[in-house]
Amino acid sequence: MSAGPGGRIAPEDWSAQVVGVLGGLGPAATSVFLDILVRATDAASDQDHLDLLVSQHSTTPDRTARILDPAAPDPGIVIARDARMLERAGATLLVMPCNTAHHFVRQAEEATTAPFLSIVELTAEVAARRVGAPASAGAGASAGGGAVAPVAVFATEGNVRAEVYQQALEQAGARAWIPSRDLQDRVNAIIYDQVKAGRPVDMEMFEGCVAEAIDGGAGTVVLGCTELSVVYDQQGLRGDPRLTDSLTELATATILAAGKQVSPAFRPA
Structure with a gap:
C-alpha cells in the first residue's frame, strides 16, 4: 500500500474513513467479523468495500484471566498500544470484535483520538x-x-x-x-x-x-x-x-459508520 512519512498510509489512496480493527481476540472471531463485513456491505465492486487496517494480535494476554486475577498480565496495555499503532497508521475509526475486552476499552480510548465503536x-x-x-x-x-x-x-x-x-x-x-x-x-x-x-x-x-x-x-x-x-x-x-x-451488530454498525450501506440481501441478527 502507499505510505506517507512515518509509515502512515497516503490519504489520497484511501477512503475518508479507514477502519482500524483490533483483532485476534480471538483469531477465529476476527476472521468471521471480516467475512461478515464483506458479505454485509452493499457493494458492486472491490472499490465499494471498506478500507481496513487489521491488527490480528493473537498473543494479547487473556482478558478473562486478568479480570479473575488482577496479578495476571494486563491486556489493556497491549490493546492501547495496538490502538495507537492503528491510529498512527491512518485508522480514523476503531472497532474491537471482542466483548470481554470491552472491560479494558478505556485504556484504548485514552490512548487515541479516533472514535471507538463499542460492540x-x-x-x-x-x-x-x-x-x-x-x-x-x-x-x-x-x-x-x-x-x-x-x-x-x-x-x-x-x-x-x-x-x-x-x-x-x-x-x-x-x-x-x-x-x-x-x-x-x-x-x-x-x-x-x-x-x-x-x-x-x-x-x-x-x-x-x-x-x-x-x-x-x-x-x-x-x-x-x-x-x-x-x-x-x-x-x-x-x-x-x-x-x-x-458480532453482527458491530459489523453492520461499522459499515454504516464508515459511510457505506448494508446490503439488502444480508440477513441481520
Whole structure:
C-alpha cells in the first residue's frame, strides 16, 4: 500500500474513513467479523468495500484471566498500544470484535483520538429494543410501566464477573438474565473447549443452553462472546429470532459508520 512519512498510509489512496480493527481476540472471531463485513456491505465492486487496517494480535494476554486475577498480565496495555499503532497508521475509526475486552476499552480510548465503536453498547441497545425496553423507561420497565422480559447474557466468565453487559443493558433500559452456574459452565465449554480449541461445536449443547434461557423467561439471548458469534454465523443460525448476535451488530454498525450501506440481501441478527 502507499505510505506517507512515518509509515502512515497516503490519504489520497484511501477512503475518508479507514477502519482500524483490533483483532485476534480471538483469531477465529476476527476472521468471521471480516467475512461478515464483506458479505454485509452493499457493494458492486472491490472499490465499494471498506478500507481496513487489521491488527490480528493473537498473543494479547487473556482478558478473562486478568479480570479473575488482577496479578495476571494486563491486556489493556497491549490493546492501547495496538490502538495507537492503528491510529498512527491512518485508522480514523476503531472497532474491537471482542466483548470481554470491552472491560479494558478505556485504556484504548485514552490512548487515541479516533472514535471507538463499542460492540457491547451497540448490542445492548439492540437487545433492549427487542424486549421492548426503551432507554428512557429505566431498566426492566416498558413504556407503559409494566415489566419486560430480561436479556440473557451468554458471555465469558470474565465478562459476566465484570458485569460488562449487565451495566450496558441497564444503561439501555433493560435488565440482564445471568446464567446459573451449570449453564455458565456449558457456555464456557462451548467458548473455550470447542470454538477456541478448534474442535467441533456440540450444537445439541448450544441449543439446550438457548432453550434453557428462553424457557427461564429471557426475551432474547445475547451472544456476548464472539466465539459464540462464530457458531451463530457458521452453523446457520443467522436470523434466529431468539438470538441477538454481537458480532453482527458491530459489523453492520461499522459499515454504516464508515459511510457505506448494508446490503439488502444480508440477513441481520
